[in-house]
Amino acid sequence: MELPASPLSFVVRRHAAELISPAAPTPRELKSLSDIDDQQGLRYLMPTIMFYPKNPKMGNTNPASVIREALAKVLVYYHPLAGRIKEGSDRKLMVDCTAEGVMFIEAEANVTLEQFGNMLCPPFPCMEELLCNVPDSGGIIGSPLVRIQVTRLLCGGFIFTSQIFHTMCDGTGGAQFLIALGEMAQGALEPSVSPLWHRELLNARDPPCVTFSHPEYLDAVDIEANHMISATCEMADKSFFFGPAEMSSLRRLVSKNLQTCSNFELITAFLWRSRTIALQPNPEEDTHLMFFVNARGKFNPPIPVGYYGNCIVLPCVVSKAGDICNQSLEHALELVMKAKSIVTEEYVRSTTDLMVVKGRPHFKTDHLTFIVSNVTRCGFNKVNFGWGEAIYGGFPNDDQDLPGVYSVYMPATNDNGESGIVVIIGLPINAMVMFEKELINVI
Numbered sequence: 001m002e003l004p005a006s007p008l009s010f011v012v013r014r015h016a017a018e019l020i021s022p023a024a025p026t027p028r029e030l031k032s033l034s035d036i037d038d039q040q041g042l043r044y045l046m047p048t049i050m051f052y053p054k055n056p057k058m059g060n061t062n063p064a065s066v067i068r069e070a071l072a073k074v075l076v077y078y079h080p081l082a083g084r085i086k087e088g089s090d091r092k093l094m095v096d097c098t099a100e101g102v103m104f105i106e107a108e109a110n111v112t113l114e115q116f117g118n119m120l121c122p123p124f125p126c127m128e129e130l131l132c133n134v135p136d137s138g139g140i141i142g143s144p145l146v147r148i149q150v151t152r153l154l155c156g157g158f159i160f161t162s163q164i165f166h167t168m169c170d171g172t173g174g175a176q177f178l179i180a181l182g183e184m185a186q187g188a189l190e191p192s193v194s195p196l197w198h199r200e201l202l203n204a205r206d207p208p209c210v211t212f213s214h215p216e217y218l219d220a221v222d223i224e225a226n227h228m229i230s231a232t233c234e235m236a237d238k239s240f241f242f243g244p245a246e247m248s249s250l251r252r253l254v255s256k257n258l259q260t261c262s263n264f265e266l267i268t269a270f271l272w273r274s275r276t277i278a279l280q281p282n283p284e285e286d287t288h289l290m291f292f293v294n295a296r297g298k299f300n301p302p303i304p305v306g307y308y309g310n311c312i313v314l315p316c317v318v319s320k321a322g323d324i325c326n327q328s329l330e331h332a333l334e335l336v337m338k339a340k341s342i343v344t345e346e347y348v349r350s351t352t353d354l355m356v357v358k359g360r361p362h363f364k365t366d367h368l369t370f371i372v373s374n375v376t377r378c379g380f381n382k383v384n385f386g387w388g389e390a391i392y393g394g395f396p397n398d399d400q401d402l403p404g405v406y407s408v409y410m411p412a413t414n415d416n417g418e419s420g421i422v423v424i425i426g427l428p429i430n431a432m433v434m435f436e437k438e439l440i441n442v443i
Contacts, residue, residue: 010111012129012151019101019144023072026079030086031095034202035352036310037167038093040362043140045147045163046174047131047397048380050390051120053113054156058387063158064106064150067385070185071104071148078177078195078308081168084142091360093167095145102146105132112155118415120392121239122408122424127396131161140165160385161396166310172294173308175378185385196306201299208353211346216290216316217354217361233428235404237397240439241412242267243420249443253329261337264374264409267421269333270442271407272317272370276324278427278435281368283322288364289336290316291372293343300345313351314363314371315339321368365405374409376421381411397424404428 052063075082083097109129116124124130132147147163164174180191242250242263250266251259272289281287292312296303303311317335324332355361365371373395381393394410404426412422427435 008111008115008125010109010115010126010129012107012109012126014149015106017132017134018068018104020068020071020075020082020104021099021101022075022079022082024076026076026082026099027097028099029097031080031083031097031197032199033093033095033167034199034309035204035355035360036202036312036348037199038091039355039360042166042310043093044166046166046169046171047127047161047163047395048174048178048393049124049127049130049396050160050380050383050393051113051116052158052160052385052387052390055387061386062152063160063385063387064152066185067148067150067160067181068104068106070181070385071102073184074177074181074191075099075102077180077191080197081146081164081177083145085140085145085165085167087141090356093140095168101144102148103132103134103144104147105149107149107151109151109153109159111153113153113157114155119241119412121241121412121422122395122410123237123239123397130159130396131163140167158387160383160390169308170292170294170310170312171373171375171378171380172296173310175375175380175383176306176308178383179379182384182386194306195308196304197309198304198307199309201303201307202309202311202348202352204352204356205349208356210350210354210357212342212350214316214351214354215288215318216314216363217358218364233404235426236429236432237424237426238432238436239422239424241414241420241422243414243418246420246443250329253442254333255330258330258333258337261333263421264376265333265336265340267409267423268372269336270329271372271423271425272336273324273329273332274435274438275370275425275427275431276321276368277438278431279368280431280434281321283320283325285321285368286318287321287324288316288318288366288369289339289372290314290363290369291336291340291374293340294377295343295345295348298343298345298348311348313343313348315343315347316364367404369405371406372409373406376409376411394422395424 132149151159317339395408
């Protein structure tokens with residue numbers, strides 16, 4: 001089901017930006033990031049947004065004041081996030097734990113939560129006003145690693161946004177930090193999950209040994225040809241809800257022997273096929289599907305609970321566009337399931353080794369690449385600062401650095417109270433019309 005975009009506009013008044021440092025002394029040390037952390041494709045700010053209605057139990061308490069104080073306390077435990085990134089030889093990144101602090105802005109907006117609509121879903125309006133946007137002099141190097149803005153609303157509710165450099169945390173790690181921030185805001189003396197650094201667990205072997213093909217990453221000769229859809233097209237972003245009815249319609253297209261597939265696999269196969277049809281590519285062109293997989297449980301022993309670095313890999317499916325368009329949904333589904341199944345500890349080790357051998361390359365983002373990030377299980381919607389859990393918690397839009405390439409899956413509840421998944425997708429306007437027709441024909 002397509003979800004309507006909000007025509008809402010409003011004004012945000014920001015207070016002066018502040019740097020919030022740890023509330024107690026922290027170790028001054030230089031900590032290396034892992035060889036998964038510092039790949040080129042993760043050197044950007046990962047945004048999240050949470051909406052909170054007024055809670056009468058909190059009275060007139062200012063959420064910005066509560067969160068500001070809690071932030072200083074939680075940074076004692078997550079002190080590397082208060083440091084600054086340095087780059088060493090071979091583009092290796094490390095964190096100088098300077099305790100300089102994270103960026104924080106308090107703000108007010110002349111809008112109520114109700115004006116955002118009954119069902120909160122991306123793309124959200126006026127995101128440039130809701131994010132803690134401050135000028136950067138050097139990108140990731142030497143900049144605050146976390147930016148937070150708390151925007152109070154006329155109704156007594158508020159909007160919390162964060163941006164964390166992806167090199168520091170994946171979705172699971174970022175949510176762990178924000179959940180801990182919420183716990184401290186509620187009066188906890190320490191986080192319920194102790195944060196662990198241990199980035200050496202995801203470093204390349206010595207000597208490195210790449211044992212899998214990794215079509216998801218660019219060769220040096222391909223970098224100049226790596227272009228995005230949005231380079232020449234006017235884009236449209238839309239959200240679509242997949243609840244019980246939509247999933248039932250999709251599963252009717254799948255034979256018994258594939259009914260063991262997960263909802264993620266089925267939605268991904270369907271979107272990949274529909275998107276490819278909508279783009280009308282040359283049938284002989286290669287189309288790439290990539291999706292982030294949390295590999296914490298793939299290790300023996302597993303990566304320990306509390307690890308908040310990147311433990312994600314990006315398996316890639318390559319197929320001729322004509323095969324994806326002309327063959328059944330089951331064909332695409334089988335490719336997705338096979339790609340997901342190859343993620344093992346050895347696959348992760350092969351990826352880390354590739355980073356060192358190939359100079360920490362960027363993953364593909366060309367016009368026939370579709371990248372999926374599933375954050376339905378990360379827990380952003382569980383962040384609670386004392387006003388209750390977020391009524392929406394997740395990403396605010398598709399990736400603004402990779403428009404038209406990236407799609408994000410987030411947990412949501414529709415107007416009927418049914419739980420499901422909201423998917424945001426960006427396409428050229430003409431392709432979006434065709435994409436929606438594909439969805440209507442099936443769902």
